[in-house]
Amino acid sequence: MQNSTALGGMNLIQRQIHEYVVTNFLFGGTATTFTDDTPLVEDAILDETGVLELVLFIEETYGAQVNEADVTPENFGSVNAITSYIYRLLANS
Secondary structure (H helix, E strand, O other): OHHHHHHHHHHHHHHHHHHHHHHHHOOOOOOOOOOOOOOOOOOOOOOHHHHHHHHHHHHHHHOOOOOHHHOOHHHHOOHHHHHHHHHHHHHOO
16 A cells, blocks of 8 residues: 555656646647656756756745755656655655
């Protein structure tokens, strides 16, 4: 039961992050090539300002503090990476 709850939480986070990126950086478009594994910075979806906006969204939405040292490609490189990061961040708070 606990694993299904965790999976449900991750799926919700993933949907919220995906929707935020599509709405705010792809301007509501549903680019057929955009997936949850698409590199956000390498594919020029996010620039430095976009990353800061995304960090602010995460802090406001999930009530968690994102450390500057955590803003790395490993944590913010794709929707899936961000989802995993947020899930770990919430699990440790």
